[in-house]
Amino acid sequence: MVRSSLIVPLVIVMACLARGATVAYYTVGGDVGWTSPPNITPGFYDDWAAGKKFMGGDVLEFYYKGTQNVALVSKEEYDRCEKVSKVLAEGGDGGGYGYRLPANANGMYYFISTIKSHCEGGQRLAIDVASSVPFMSSLSSDSLSVLVSAVLSALFIR
Structure with missing residues (x-):
């Protein structure tokens, strides 16, 4: 008892x-998806993420428009749009990648495209993640x- x-x-x-x-599922970029300029402008993904509450365990779904990739990077790499040796995933139109934030995630997470000048043109995402507990x-x-x-x-x- x-x-x-x-x-x-x-x-x-x-x-x-x-x-x-x-668990919440987020399609990064909404209907626009994970794409490069001229389909987006600098700050597009920041605007998309504004007002959303990302929690550990949530899933970010990157749906590709065109030939794309997505890399999880440090703040310094994000700020410099620096190429990294390893990307999480790459593919073409209609493809995609789902990234599950760790359950104990807490703090900033940074994602970029490493293809040509896509990152410099705005294909990058910074989100603040709170622990799910x-x-x-x-x-x-x-x-x-x-x-x-x-x-x-x-x-x-x-």
Whole structure:
């Protein structure tokens, strides 16, 4: 039997964990997709991302218009539109790539196209990602183990 004093904290923990089970899918660029100039202008993807709340576990779907690729890069590479040695995916019209943000993602994520001058022309995306379970992101694995053990122990104490 669960003690009545544990019901409220347990409900709060369960509510926080429930967001982790919900995944949002975002088509990068909306109907325009992941494309290059002249189909977009500098800042197009920033405008598309504005007002969206990206969470760990969400999926970014890059649908290609023309020959494209997508690379996950550092802020410095993003700022310089620097080519990287490895891209996440590449393809042509009608192709695409889905990138699932890590569940514990927290902070800025940067994506660019490394084809010709696409990035310089605006084919780049910077998003701010929040952890899907905010209070959990700051816990170490040891702290998390202690928390889970304490909750489970409390549930089974008579």
